[in-house]
Amino acid sequence: MAFRIFRIAVLLLILLAIAALAYARLFGLPDAFNKRLVDEIAKKGVSVRFGKIYFDPFQGFVATDTVLFNPNDPELKLVTVNEIGLKLNYLRLFHRQQALDELRIEDATLTVPLDLKQPQESMVTGNGVSASLRVVEGGIISVDSFSGIFNGVRVGLSGTVHAEGKLPERLPQQAAQLNLLARIFKEFEKIHFSEPPELFVQFHVDLPKPELSTARALLKAGELIRETLKIDSVQTRIVLEKQVAHLQQLDLALYGGEIHLTGDYEISTDTAALEIRSTTNLKQLAVALGPPFEPFFHDYEFTANPIVTARVEGQTRELNLLVMNGTMEARKFTLRGIPVQTFRSKFNLRDGIFKMPNFVAVRPEGTFLGTYTCRLKDENFTLDAVSNLHPAPCRNIFPNHTAEFLHRFQFESPPQITFLWSGNWHDTEASIIKGHVRSGRFTIDDVPMKALDADAELTGHELSVTNMVLTREEGEVTGHVAYDGLAQTLEGNIVSTANPYDLARTLGTNALAAIAPYQFIQPPKVILTGIIHFQDESRTRLFGHVEGKNLYYWRMHGDSVSTEISIRQGYVGLSNFVAGTYSGQLAGAGEFFVSPEGTRYKINGRIDKIDLQQFTESITRTKPKSRGVVSGWASINGVASDTRSLEGAGAVSIEKAVLWEHPVFGELLTTILNVMLPGRVATSTATDARGDFTIEKGVANFSTLNVDAGITSIGATGRYKIWSGGLDFEVEGKPWNDVEWTKIFTWITMPFTKLFTMHLGGSWEQPEWRTVYLPKELLSPFKASLPKERTDEVKPSVPESNVSDKPR
DSSP states (O other): OHHHHHHHHHHHHHHHHHHHHHHHHHHOSOHHHHHHHHHHHHTTTOEEEOSEEEEETTTEEEEEEEEEEETTEEEEEEEEEEEEEEEEOHHHHHTTSOOEEEEEEEEEEEEEESOTTSTTTTEEEEEEEEEEEEEETTTEEEEEEEEEEETTEEEEEEEEEEOOSOOOOOOOGGGOOOOHHHHHHHHHHTEEESSOOEEEEEEEEESSOGGGOEEEEEEEEOSEEETTEEESEEEEEEEEETTEEEEEEEEEEETTEEEEEEEEEETTTTEEEEEEEEOSOHHHHHHHHOTTTGGGGTTEEESSOOEEEEEEEEOTTOGGGEEEEEEEEEEEEEETTEEEEEEEEEEEEETTEEEEEEEEEEETTEEEEEEEEEETTTTEEEEEEEEOSOTGGGGGGSGGGTTGGGGGEEESSOOEEEEEEEEESSOGGGOEEEEEEEEOSEEETTEEEOEEEEEEEEETTEEEEEEEEEEOSSOEEEEEEEEETTTTEEEEEEEEOSOHHHHHHHHOHHHHHHHTTEEESSOOEEEEEEEEESSOGGGOEEEEEEEEEEEEETTEEEEEEEEEEEEETTEEEEEEEEEEETTEEEEEEEEEEEETTEEEEEEEEEEEEEEHHHHHHHHHSSOOSOEEEEEEEEEEEEETTEEEEEEEEEEEEEEEEEOOEEETTHHHHHHHHHHHSTTOTTEEEOOEEEEEEEEETTEEEEEEEEEEETTEEEEEEEEEETTTTEEEEEEEEESSOSOGGGHHHHHHHHHHHHHTOEEEEEBSSSEEEEESSSOGGGGTTSOOOOOTTOOSOOOOOOOGGGGSSSOO
């Protein structure tokens, strides 16, 4: 009976226990029990609140909506867990002692702040969280195991949290920034991982005294993407102690290379001291990082990744507070399309100023040495350099194609160029480049030069050259010039003793065409000032002075020339022109207009004692018999290639000449008179001539032309066809000149003089005479004697067409 009563009692107890457990499962433990448990935990320095504690047959007691608070601020939630398992010591619970032995979390959602100073801003939420925590004496929470996924990172933790004592007061939000750990997890929110990375941490957190917290962490990650930055893999080891994070290892594989970092980061001051080594593609990395790094390598293309080592100290979030020192070495890359074999340099960053002192760039033909300085905030820079490179292949170093003209220069060996370049990477027009150029032999548009020495300045698109000495084999060019690459103009002042035709070729075909008709055997001295417009030739204006020897123009030449000159589109003007020519002198002014139809000219000049024979031979291309000294003046115009276009007016006088020798009155009468009178007075030897003329359509019309032949003289009117050499004159001979003692003879012989008026035709080389008033048959038996200088060679007579109005 007693056994039955005992069995019934046991069953009742079991049923009661089951009922109690069922009640605890459905409605949770009583609030009094809940409060008692919270109070016991609070005595250990941990402020916690449970939403409901219920019994689970498999997990035991489970608390829902568990919140861990800051004891100094009951409203400040430190940790939130949706479900947490409670391992209770029932004996202690029965004796009203702290009965919580262990907290268990299985596949829970946990929210925790990473920065107690800014908990709301630093909250992170983990999913699939599993953990085993114990509350031990001294307010210490022991995290035996902890795992979950936070912001895409698989986290594994173990360590302790000391929560006993007064926790630090919460600081205003604006008074502090997030700590390093919080910033790291905030960055994780912006990163896309191909697969969750793994973070393993061993730690001790002292909430009352954060400076005593320590931690050791290992992070491994595969491919990840943050905006435009792509990293192939990451592995890092960090040790935290005394609020200093010791970066023992950070290896990043990205953009065909690696970045290795080691060093320290002081959390309280947000300062770092890091050692960096990089073998990655710096341009791709800079582009991915964006401003302010992108401009650094914007113009580079790397075939082989450069090697960079650096030590960085200071606040990483503020460039002006960073100090950096390092080295860089690169091979086989291009800068703005310019191939470079090698580049070596040290560099430093201080006060926001980046500097590369004494860098060396090497190309096949030479080196480029210098110092580069850039203020990162506004990107103002200076480049102080010495170049032994060919300029043409390197012209793209200058922005906006401002140096395209350099392709016209080809050097036998690289010139030496020293320059200081000041500018701004955002405003290329603000660039100013000042330097000096010294070179040996080179060509400009295939025109050879011997040497060049000059100072130069490039401001935006304007290049000015001063103290220039350009040397050629035959002479040199000195002065200064300014070239505007945008307006395509060349302005300056030069003095040249070099070949002007080769120099004109470097300025363009139009410049060469303008001076091509004027050929100097020896280079003249040329002083020029003005402006040349390569795009709008109508705005070209040049003025200067020319001195030279042996000038040839059309069919004329001068032994020496001195003139002021002005040039514009299709126009050359000469003033104060003085030339020693044909043993005499020519002075005056002229204008020459170049056109496809030919060179039209206007000349106002005076000649003094020019050799007639030399001048006539130059114009007619045949050697005449006549000789003498010619003086006079002329105002003429025409087309150089067409003598029939010649028009103008002038006066001429010939002295000390032998124009011709001719029996004035025919062979018979001349012989008789020469016998009767001494001195061969009947033979006309023309020694002096003077006359006025006008020129129309290449024909010189002489209204008066007087020729003295000893005591006799000849008066003539007529015309001379310059384009054919034809003569058409009516000549009246006077046996005696008009002097006092010969007037009686002149009066007596006047009828005979009129009677024997002659017509002069033919040409200067072969004149033809005939009578005007006497029948030609009367004198036909008497042949005109040849001039004394005529050779025995029989030359054909000039056709009558030479003296007709019709052109040949």
